[in-house]
Amino acid sequence: MSNAYVEVAHVEVTSNVSAVDLANCMSSTYDVYYLVCSNVTLDADGGYKVVGKVSNVVETVENTAVAGRASDLGGSYGQYNTGVFPTPRDFIMIQRNYNFQTALTGNNSVLEGYIFNTQSSSHNKYSIYNNMNATSNTTDRFWRYRMQVEVDNTNIYDGLYITPQSATNISGGKFTLYGMKNN
Amino acid sequence: MATLDEFIAQVTADVENEKPLMKAVGNDVIEFTEDDYNWVINNRANDLFWQQENGWIQARQDAYGSVESQLDMIYWDGVNGTTTWQDHIAQVKLDNPKP
Numbered sequence: 001m002s003n004a005y006v007e008v009a010h011v012e013v014t015s016n017v018s019a020v021d022l023a024n025c026m027s028s029t030y031d032v033y034y035l036v037c038s039n040v041t042l043d044a045d046g047g048y049k050v051v052g053k054v055s056n057v058v059e060t061v062e063n064t065a066v067a068g069r070a071s072d073l074g075g076s077y078g079q080y081n082t083g084v085f086p087t088p089r090d091f092i093m094i095q096r097n098y099n100f101q102t103a104l105t106g107n108n109s110v111l112e113g114y115i116f117n118t119q120s121s122s123h124n125k126y127s128i129y130n131n132m133n134a135t136s137n138t139t140d141r142f143w144r145y146r147m148q149v150e151v152d153n154t155n156i157y158d159g160l161y162i163t164p165q166s167a168t169n170i171s172g173g174k175f176t177l178y179g180m181k182n183n
Numbered sequence: 184m185a186t187l188d189e190f191i192a193q194v195t196a197d198v199e200n201e202k203p204l205m206k207a208v209g210n211d212v213i214e215f216t217e218d219d220y221n222w223v224i225n226n227r228a229n230d231l232f233w234q235q236e237n238g239w240i241q242a243r244q245d246a247y248g249s250v251e252s253q254l255d256m257i258y259w260d261g262v263n264g265t266t267t268w269q270d271h272i273a274q275v276k277l278d279n280p281k282p
Contacts, residue, residue, distance in 0.1 A: 011207045011222035018215065018223060058222045084241050086233035088226070163223060166230050168201060 005178040016169035017044060020162040022177055023056055026157065028119050030179030035093065035129075035160065038112040040173035046166035049091035050111075050116070052125060052151065053159035061153055064089035068098075068147030080147075092127045093152055094165070098102060109133045113147075119156040125151040130176065184282065192227040198224055235282065242279040243253065247272070 009025035026033060040048060052059045066085050085094065095111045113129020131145035160177065165171060185193070198204065203214045204223065214222070247253065248271075270275035 009209075011209065013207050015212075016205070017207045018204040021206045021208045021219075023208060032259055053201060057218060060222070060225070083246065084237075086230050086237075087230050161222075163226060166227065166234070168204075170207075 005140060005180050006030070006163070007176060008033075008179045009175075009177040011175045012169050013173050013175070016144045018163065018169055020170060020173075020175050021159075021176065022160040023053065025159055025177055026118050026179075030181060031119065032180040033115045033118055035111070035113065035115060036174075036176045036178075036180040037095070037162070038109070038174045039175075040109055040111070040175075041151070041171045042096070042167040043162050043169040043171050044164075044167035046164060048162060048164045048167075048170065049095070050093040051086050051161045051163070052155070053161050054155040054157060054159040056158060058161045059090050059151075059153075059155065060088065061090050061151060062088040063152040064091055065150045065152065066094075066147065068145055071144045079146075081142075090151075092125055092149055093129050093147075094149075095131050095133075096145060108155050115157075121154050121156055123154060125153070125157065185232070187228060188234045190231045190235075191224060194228040194231070196203040198227075219241050239277060239281055240281045243275055 001178055008030070009022045035050065037050075039047075042048065064082075064085075066080065066082050066089070069079050074171060082089065087098075093111060093113060095109065096123065099176050110132045111129060113127055116126040116128075117123040118125060127149045129145075129147055129149075131143070131147065133143040162170070162175060196276055198220060200219075204220065205212050206219060253268060253271075256271060260266060260268050
């Protein structure tokens with residue numbers, strides 16, 4: 001089927017791990033990838049990030065640019081740029097700090113979106129994605145981020161690496177990467 | 184105020200105590216490689232350093248509230264002769280001090 005999404009990697013975390021390694025799952029077979037991270041829980045508050053792998057080594061660049069907008073049904077919303085995101089800014093996607101603790105009831109989060117140019121050696125890497133957090137920790141708040149990221153290099157990705165931003169472990173969640181053919 | 188090198192030393196000790204750290208690869212759960220350990224130490228230390236240096240900015244931005252809600256406060260302060268908005272901003276700054 002043309003323009004079909006094809007699952008190329010899937011990891012389900014059911015007990016503590018410090019990283020999810022989607023290794024050697026990206027290739028020239030696909031032009032655009034779509035990542036879905038659902039119901040992710042961490043063993044402490046804080047976000048998690050997705051970083052590209054080059055020749056099966058996690059990237060260490062610090063020149064990611066970020067832009068986006070956050071909406072919060074609990075009250076505030078705002079626009080974000082690079083300044084509010086931690087360094088090293090090596091991520092292609094990030095789920096910003098919020099409540100992911102397993103102790104919190106009602107946690108339900110999704111990070112999903114596209115990653116472009118992964119196989120190009122002449123274009124920077126881009127992503128556009130949504131973060132959604134619904135949690136009942138305070139007053140049934142619902143947060144949504146619509147973000148865009150540019151990683152300012154032309155390395156060819158062959159995988160992704162997902163780690164907590166400040167917590168130690170990912171304690172649960174499903175991580176699925178799809179490839180999308182262009183014909 | 185800790186330096187980045189001091190955070191790296193602290194995190195290195197923490198990770199040493201936490202070993203073995205595991206990662207999920209497909210259906211397997213395996214121990215970190217040396218590269219994984221080095222990467223996570225650098226990542227955590229940088230995050231701690233960033234939180235120390237810039238966390239107060241993010242906390243203030245989250246606490247100020249939307250521009251619309253602040254404009255509403257300012258409007259009603261003008262109507263009622265109150266200082267709700269000024270008090271709110273002052274409290275946010277007080278709660279999230281610049282280090």
